[in-house]
Amino acid sequence: MIDTCQFFKIIKMRKDKILMIIGSLLLLLLFVFPLWKITLLAPQYPEPLGLNIHITHLSDGNQFNDVNNIDLLNHYIGMAHLPTKINVNKGVVEPFKEFVIIPIVVIILSILGIIFGFIGKRKLYATWLGLLAISGIVGMYDFYNWLYIYGHDLNPNAILKITDKVTGEMMAYQPPIFGFKQMLNFQVYSYPSTGVYFIVAAFLFACLAFYLNFKKKEKI
Amino acid sequence: MKSIFAFLTVAVFLVSCNPAPTSSKSSKGALTGNAAEKVYVAPGQYDEFYAFISGGFSGQLAVYGLPSGRLFRVIPVFSQDPEKGYGYNEETKPMLNTSHGFVPWGDSHHPDISQTNGELDGRWVFINENNTPRIARISLETFETEEIIEIPNSAGNHSSSFVTENSEYVVAGTRFGVPIPQRDMPISEYKGNFKASLSFIKINQESGNMNIAFQLRMPGFDYDLSHPGRGKSHGWFFFSMYNTEEAHSLLEVNASQNDKDFIAAVNWKKIEEYIKAGKGHKEKVKYAHNTWNDDTHTATSKMENEVLVVNPQDVPGAIYFLPTPKSPHGCDVDPTGEYIIGNGKLAAAMTVHSFTKMQKAIADKAFDGDKYGIPIIKFEAVNYGTLEQPGLGPLHTEFDTRGNAYTTFFISSEVVKWNVKDLKVIDRHPVYYSVGHLMIPGGNSRKPFDKYLVAMNKITKDRYLPTGPEVCQSAQLFDISGDKMELLLDFPTIGEPHYAAGIPAKMIMDKSQKIYKLEDNKHPDAVKTEADTKVVRKGNEVHIYMSMIRSHFSPDNIEGVKVGDKVFFHVTNLEQDYDVPHGFAMIGAQTAEMLIMPGRTATSVWEPKEVGVWPFYCTDFCSALHQEMQGYVRVSAKGAKTPIKYTLDDEVPGEEEE
Numbered sequence: 083m084i085d086t087c088q089f090f091k092i093i094k095m096r097k098d099k100i101l102m103i104i105g106s107l108l109l110l111l112l113f114v115f116p117l118w119k120i121t122l123l124a125p126q127y128p129e130p131l132g133l134n135i136h137i138t139h140l141s142d143g144n145q146f147n148d149v150n151n152i153d154l155l156n157h158y159i160g161m162a163h164l165p166t167k168i169n170v171n172k173g174v175v176e177p178f179k180e181f182v183i184i185p186i187v188v189i190i191l192s193i194l195g196i197i198f199g200f201i202g203k204r205k206l207y208a209t210w211l212g213l214l215a216i217s218g219i220v221g222m223y224d225f226y227n228w229l230y231i232y233g234h235d236l237n238p239n240a241i242l243k244i245t246d247k248v249t250g251e252m253m254a255y256q257p258p259i260f261g262f263k264q265m266l267n268f269q270v271y272s273y274p275s276t277g278v279y280f281i282v283a284a285f286l287f288a289c290l291a292f293y294l295n296f297k298k299k300e301k302i
Numbered sequence: 303m304k305s306i307f308a309f310l311t312v313a314v315f316l317v318s319c320n321p322a323p324t325s326s327k328s329s330k331g332a333l334t335g336n337a338a339e340k341v342y343v344a345p346g347q348y349d350e351f352y353a354f355i356s357g358g359f360s361g362q363l364a365v366y367g368l369p370s371g372r373l374f375r376v377i378p379v380f381s382q383d384p385e386k387g388y389g390y391n392e393e394t395k396p397m398l399n400t401s402h403g404f405v406p407w408g409d410s411h412h413p414d415i416s417q418t419n420g421e422l423d424g425r426w427v428f429i430n431e432n433n434t435p436r437i438a439r440i441s442l443e444t445f446e447t448e449e450i451i452e453i454p455n456s457a458g459n460h461s462s463s464f465v466t467e468n469s470e471y472v473v474a475g476t477r478f479g480v481p482i483p484q485r486d487m488p489i490s491e492y493k494g495n496f497k498a499s500l501s502f503i504k505i506n507q508e509s510g511n512m513n514i515a516f517q518l519r520m521p522g523f524d525y526d527l528s529h530p531g532r533g534k535s536h537g538w539f540f541f542s543m544y545n546t547e548e549a550h551s552l553l554e555v556n557a558s559q560n561d562k563d564f565i566a567a568v569n570w571k572k573i574e575e576y577i578k579a580g581k582g583h584k585e586k587v588k589y590a591h592n593t594w595n596d597d598t599h600t601a602t603s604k605m606e607n608e609v610l611v612v613n614p615q616d617v618p619g620a621i622y623f624l625p626t627p628k629s630p631h632g633c634d635v636d637p638t639g640e641y642i643i644g645n646g647k648l649a650a651a652m653t654v655h656s657f658t659k660m661q662k663a664i665a666d667k668a669f670d671g672d673k674y675g676i677p678i679i680k681f682e683a684v685n686y687g688t689l690e691q692p693g694l695g696p697l698h699t700e701f702d703t704r705g706n707a708y709t710t711f712f713i714s715s716e717v718v719k720w721n722v723k724d725l726k727v728i729d730r731h732p733v734y735y736s737v738g739h740l741m742i743p744g745g746n747s748r749k750p751f752d753k754y755l756v757a758m759n760k761i762t763k764d765r766y767l768p769t770g771p772e773v774c775q776s777a778q779l780f781d782i783s784g785d786k787m788e789l790l791l792d793f794p795t796i797g798e799p800h801y802a803a804g805i806p807a808k809m810i811m812d813k814s815q816k817i818y819k820l821e822d823n824k825h826p827d828a829v830k831t832e833a834d835t836k837v838v839r840k841g842n843e844v845h846i847y848m849s850m851i852r853s854h855f856s857p858d859n860i861e862g863v864k865v866g867d868k869v870f871f872h873v874t875n876l877e878q879d880y881d882v883p884h885g886f887a888m889i890g891a892q893t894a895e896m897l898i899m900p901g902r903t904a905t906s907v908w909e910p911k912e913v914g915v916w917p918f919y920c921t922d923f924c925s926a927l928h929q930e931m932q933g934y935v936r937v938s939a940k941g942a943k944t945p946i947k948y949t950l951d952d953e954v955p956g957e958e959e960e
Contacts, residue, residue: 145880151878154879158925172831172833241926
């Protein structure tokens, strides 16, 4: 802690400002680390397949070519192709708009946060926290929506067509947004990944900045 | 019942040649209760060791697990393998090319794993082909044969393919004396005219590529086995030999007359210096050098035409003969490099030579004349001692880390454990029956992993359920961790198991390749996506560039092929997932099926002879839709006007959908 205090003294900047700026910068790490990870385990896949969801693309979660291998398996149940570069180039799937929109939102949030940090006003911190929270909620809703679409919008010519015993309707394969679900031979696990922890950290940094700023005002 | 049992026990005593076994073993090597536990590898668990056991006259190399004795894979090396397409498809056919043309089979003998500092390093395993002299190198990442080099001026490539302490060389010696160069001459003029070769093959430490550095032109004796010096004797190689009588007929009698034959001690470092000075002479020869390019996964065969020959007489101090009774078979060097063991197969004794004594004898010139200019060291001057009457017909010896040797006795059908320094027998155990080689993982290195011993037997008789006159080949696993050897397991093997090489599984299992990356596939006829698949006619050749992925071929409907065409199926497996090979089989194909690994391309030739619509399919159960993985080739009459047409789901692959 002493080191940190000394650091603050050296750069001669208010703690709340620094925290706000660092918090905003943390968001940029979303360009490096995945947001979410879906893991698929099956008898034939003792070493599970992994799907990393980034704000810009999908990546192999565990081993080389996991994304393409999951995509390949999906065709048995008639699931739509994943929005990978290869599939978009082939024209078998529309490019994923979120891979463009979310990065812009992240950059805007980050820049706004830095500016707010330099200005150092409590109200601005609160505004930023609000914007981040709204973005997060909208993002999660959008994610859920896509999982629903992928799980329900199945090719009627699918190779495996299994009907639900209860409803008599074609079985849906909506992956869980959080937690575990058994889908045919696959155990599907879905959990936040490193990126989400950075968002949470950014949120906490901004909260702390708000709190420190609040205390400073009281002192005066 | 009891009396029969007792009788059998007595019978075993009676038929065991002298001396009688020191410990009483129950008939048929009945096991103690916990032997089953010791070899039981629970479902899903891994074996502790890999064992690479030669496939003998199958020409292949088989991979087993120890202690379970389970067979994992047969690596095709010197023989065609229709199951994998090896030696049948266009890519692998050049691997079996020789100076005699295409040779579809081989007789594989002695696998040996590469070493660094005298210890196993798990890079490659080498194995020799006895019949048409060749040495192969197999990758321990892909478990595929990567290189085969033919040995010129050689016949019966038996005292091979053992590596030096740092894998500087792999050696190849001849079992037959032959006229060199080959020529038309009377067989009866063998003596003094027939010669033999000991070849030192340099190994490139990066690529593993082999090149014959030099050949020693030796007297026409029969060079049987060999082993490298290690530690203090590094730089030397020891070759056993028989038929120093130079008999050319009825060798079983005529080559068994001399009381002592020799072990040749070759100072290869001295020969290296000689060569470095620009000496030795080049001879015109012809031998095939076949290499596998991993990028194009295609073999090429190059005919080499020159070899550097060194006459031992020209390099004083390079070769000495160590007198060794009687037609020694195995020639084994202990982990310290001090003791050189001659397994005189017709003697009832083991001869132990001392490297230290040998050096002193050379310094003192304690010679007993020479043979063809090669000095013979006096027996007493090199001999450390003799283990008298350990059994009958010693063939091979391996070592543990505790100063003990384990020797196989073919005639008395047993393995004998003895202390090298004390020259005393510690334990003996019968084998079923007539054991040849034995193997302790790392037993031919400075660092044996001395937990198990595998005895490889020549006769099986009543050990397994009978299968007609030809019964299975067999190996037996012993636990050698204690004072007494304990027989744990019998397991059948392919071909005739000659030598084997074992290595702890953890040294190689993690680098075992899972898939080949499609992006690294540089095969000229590969397709990287379904959109690239096509059919092209070039004269009477039809080239089908086909892809396979779960679970269909692209294209799967092909028309425009005619009787008399030569059809090339260039098939690429687009999978990039572990353990998803696809197979390819075409009705009436006179080549073989092909098993194609993820990311690889292979080419099968088919020459349709009849008009019709002929099916092809995937032979490897690849997915739930494997049975649907099939297609058709329409074959029209010679001269028909049917145009080339190829589709998948009634669309031309790669064409934009309307």
